[in-house]
Amino acid sequence: MNRRIASIDALRGITIIMMILCSSIGWNSGLPAWMFHCQCPPPTYAFDPMVKGITWVDLVFPWFLFSMGAAIPFALGSRIRKGWGMGRISAGLVRRWLTLAAFGLVLGNAGLVTDYCAWGPSLLRLGIWCGLFLALWRAPAKHGYAVNLAGLAVVIALLIVEHSVFGASMSLHSNDIIIMVLSLVALTGGFAWLLTRERPGWRIALLLLVAALKEVSWQWHPFGFMQFPGWIDWLLNWRYLQYLVVVLLGTVVGDLLSAASAGGPQALCASPLDRRAIIAAGLCFLMTPLALWGFFARQIWMLFTLVFALGGLAMWLTRGDKSVWAYIMRIGFACLQFGIIFDPIDGGITKDHCNLSYMLSTGGLACLMTSFLLWCEAGAALRGRTLSKTLTMTGQNPMIAYTVAWFVIMPALMLVRFDLFEEMTVGRPLMGLLQGVIITGLMVCATCLLTRAKIFWRS
Numbered sequence: 001m002n003r004r005i006a007s008i009d010a011l012r013g014i015t016i017i018m019m020i021l022c023s024s025i026g027w028n029s030g031l032p033a034w035m036f037h038c039q040c041p042p043p044t045y046a047f048d049p050m051v052k053g054i055t056w057v058d059l060v061f062p063w064f065l066f067s068m069g070a071a072i073p074f075a076l077g078s079r080i081r082k083g084w085g086m087g088r089i090s091a092g093l094v095r096r097w098l099t100l101a102a103f104g105l106v107l108g109n110a111g112l113v114t115d116y117c118a119w120g121p122s123l124l125r126l127g128i129w130c131g132l133f134l135a136l137w138r139a140p141a142k143h144g145y146a147v148n149l150a151g152l153a154v155v156i157a158l159l160i161v162e163h164s165v166f167g168a169s170m171s172l173h174s175n176d177i178i179i180m181v182l183s184l185v186a187l188t189g190g191f192a193w194l195l196t197r198e199r200p201g202w203r204i205a206l207l208l209l210v211a212a213l214k215e216v217s218w219q220w221h222p223f224g225f226m227q228f229p230g231w232i233d234w235l236l237n238w239r240y241l242q243y244l245v246v247v248l249l250g251t252v253v254g255d256l257l258s259a260a261s262a263g264g265p266q267a268l269c270a271s272p273l274d275r276r277a278i279i280a281a282g283l284c285f286l287m288t289p290l291a292l293w294g295f296f297a298r299q300i301w302m303l304f305t306l307v308f309a310l311g312g313l314a315m316w317l318t319r320g321d322k323s324v325w326a327y328i329m330r331i332g333f334a335c336l337q338f339g340i341i342f343d344p345i346d347g348g349i350t351k352d353h354c355n356l357s358y359m360l361s362t363g364g365l366a367c368l369m370t371s372f373l374l375w376c377e378a379g380a381a382l383r384g385r386t387l388s389k390t391l392t393m394t395g396q397n398p399m400i401a402y403t404v405a406w407f408v409i410m411p412a413l414m415l416v417r418f419d420l421f422e423e424m425t426v427g428r429p430l431m432g433l434l435q436g437v438i439i440t441g442l443m444v445c446a447t448c449l450l451t452r453a454k455i456f457w458r459s
Contacts (some may be wrong), residue, residue, distance in 0.1 A: 003261040004074070005268075006387040007373035008254075011366070012067040013388075013395030015060055016447075017440055020405050022057040024439040026425030029432020034296055039352050052348025053296040054358065059288070061178065061351075062246045062362035063369070067395070068186060069250020070370070072193050073258040080197075089194065097187035099136075099458060101235055104179030105172065106132065106155055107403065112168040122411035124162060129407035131155035136399065136457040172234045184240045189247040200255060207248040214242045215356045218346060245359040246366070249335065253328055253367060257374075260324040269325045269378035276317040281375035283314040284329055284368040291336060291365055295349050304340045311337065325374040332367030335360050393451040394444055399459040401447040409442045 025031060033041040038053045040046065079089050110128045113121040134151025138144070162168045196203035228236050260267040271277050287307065294303025311333035318326045339349070339361025346355040377387050386392075394401050410418075425431040450456075 003264070005257050005261055005374075005377070006392050007268075007370055007377050008067055008070050008074075008257070009392040009395035010373050010377075010387050011063065011070075011370055011395065012398055013391035013393070013401075014369075015063040015067060016394055016398060016401045017391075017444065018056065019060045019064070019402070020443050021436045021440045022060065024405065025436030026422065026428075026432025028427070029425040029429050029435075030427050031429045031432050034292075035433075037351065038296065039350060047352065049350065049353060052350060053298060054292065054349055054351060054362070055296055056288075056292055058351040058358075059292075059362055059365065062243075062359065063366045064398075065182070065185065065243055065246045066250040066253075066363060066366035066370075068182065069189055069247035070254035070257065072190055072247075072251050073197070073254040074261075076190060076193060077197075077258055086194070090191070093187055093190040096190075096459075097183050100179055100183035100186065103132070103136070103399070104176040104183060105174075105234075106159070107179060108175035108177075109159060109168065109170045110162070110407070111176070112170070112174060113162055113166050119415065121166065122415050124158060124166070125407045125411050128155060128158050128162075129403060131158060132403065132407075133457075136459075138456050138458055172231075175234055180234070180237075181240045181243055184235075184237070185243050185247045188241060189244060189251060192244070192248060193251045197255075200252065203248060203252065207245065207252070210241070210244045210248065211356060211359070214245060214359070215342075215346075217242070218355050242354070243359070245356070246363045249331075249363045249367070253331065253370060256324050256327055265378040265381035267323055268374045270321055270323040272375050272379035272382060277321070277375065280314040280317045280326075280329065281372050283310050284332070284372040284375070286310070287332075287336060287368045288365050291340075291361060294340075295343070295361070298348075300340060300343050304337070307333070307337055307340060323378075325371045325378070328367050328374070329371040332364045332371060335364030335367060337364070339364055390444060390448060393448045397447050397451045397456055399457040400450055401443060404446050405439055405443040409439060409446070413439075 022036070025035065027036075027042070027045060031042070034055045035057070036042060036045065036055065037057050038055045039048055039051050041048070041051060076089060079092070106128070110125060113124060131151045131154030135148050135155055137147060137151070139147040159170065163170055192203060192206060196206065227233065227238065257268075265272075269277065272281075287310070290306060290310075291303065294300065294306070315330055315333065318329065339357050339359070342355070342357035342360060343349045346357045349355065349357040349361060351358055373387065380386055421431075422435060425435050
């Protein structure tokens with residue numbers, strides 16, 4: 001029987017907190033460029049693909065994809081152990097794809113009315129979120145489908161109101177791009193795991209093939225003719241599949257974790273209190289700020305040397321450790337090093353438009369952060385404790401956490417004149433950061449309360 005790995009939930013929770021924080025800080029407060037997407041620097045925040053590098057903000061999307069990939073072996077493996085047939089599992093994957101795609105459409109079109117300071121638009125957004133709550137809530141089986149259908153009816157009715165009363169011009173292409181990418185790679189990543197679950201070497205070969213195609217596409221753009229027609233490319237877009245590099249890497253790590261989960265904390269990290277393990281875990285954590293500094297400051301060769309030396313030291317310190325955290329650490333250091341190597345090959349790491357250097361580097365950092373969290377989880381277990389409940393409960397309810405800030409908290413705050421506080425952030429970096437912390441903190445509180453009450457959305 002597989003035991004839930006708290007580190008996966010914690011990584012997802014960290015990612016969601018980063019996501020809400022980076023999008024809610026005061027943009028006109030004078031915060032430095034490394035507090036925003038690297039290709040959208042202040043003061044104009046205009047997209048500039050010529051800017052090379054990444055910031056902590058650019059870790060959010062790939063880390064979320066990685067955690068989703070790591071969860072696939074647990075979710076689908078559980079269904080296989082329950083005796084589900086391949087047809088039923090496949091239908092579930094398709095249903096999840098379409099559910100997420102519909103969710104992305106609703107979010108994109110509901111976001112067309114953004115005047116938080118007016119009562120009408122604010123109440124509309126609150127109403128749409130309530131409809132989504134009912135439509136996606138895993139309600140008790142007795143009345144579950146009736147509740148979900150009622151929620152769907154509320155969402156459709158309010159979208160009609162948005163169009164007819166507020167004049168929103170709705171479209172299939174007005175969607176939440178993050179959710180649309182997630183929907184397609186969840187589908188393809190799930191099928192990839194199903195087909196290769198007993199042949200991990202094939203999945204690694206598939207990962208290398210996707211990475212090679214991504215690099216070929218980045219350098220020579222030979223696949224432009226494969227684009228789907230406009231009436232369907234909102235749902236099926238080949239460009240989304242490039243993110244399978246990160247998702248498939250996540251499934252490889254998920255397989256390792258799934259195999260080790262039955263062995264308890266000792267299988268995750270054999271000796272978390274050993275001095276060598278403590279140093280190695282610290283180096284895993286250090287890699288994220290070190291890599292962000294090197295890529296942002298464009299100190300690529302210095303970064304390569306430091307990662308090579310410190311990664312080599314971490315692997316030497318744990319050379320006799322056969323537990324899963326050490327294996328994931330090695331995967332992380334290897335991916336990060338290759339990501340650094342591809343930086344000059346790709347003309348500099350960029351998130352938009354993303355290149356192979358970006359995917360390998362951020363995927364490697366996700367592995368290293370997972371390894372660090374596994375060390376924390378094993379160490380906490382030895383003391384009779386668990387990982388941070390705040391992080392894990394936030395990570396267990398990702399879709400609620402993703403929406404509650406912009407569809408509940410922000411409209412509610414603006415209705416009580418929170419916009420006056422926002423005006424105070426102009427030219428004041430600390431106030432701009434405080435705004436983000438307040439909104440993010442409220443999101444975490446709301447998500448944790450719902451998780452504690454065992455209220456989850458389908459995702």
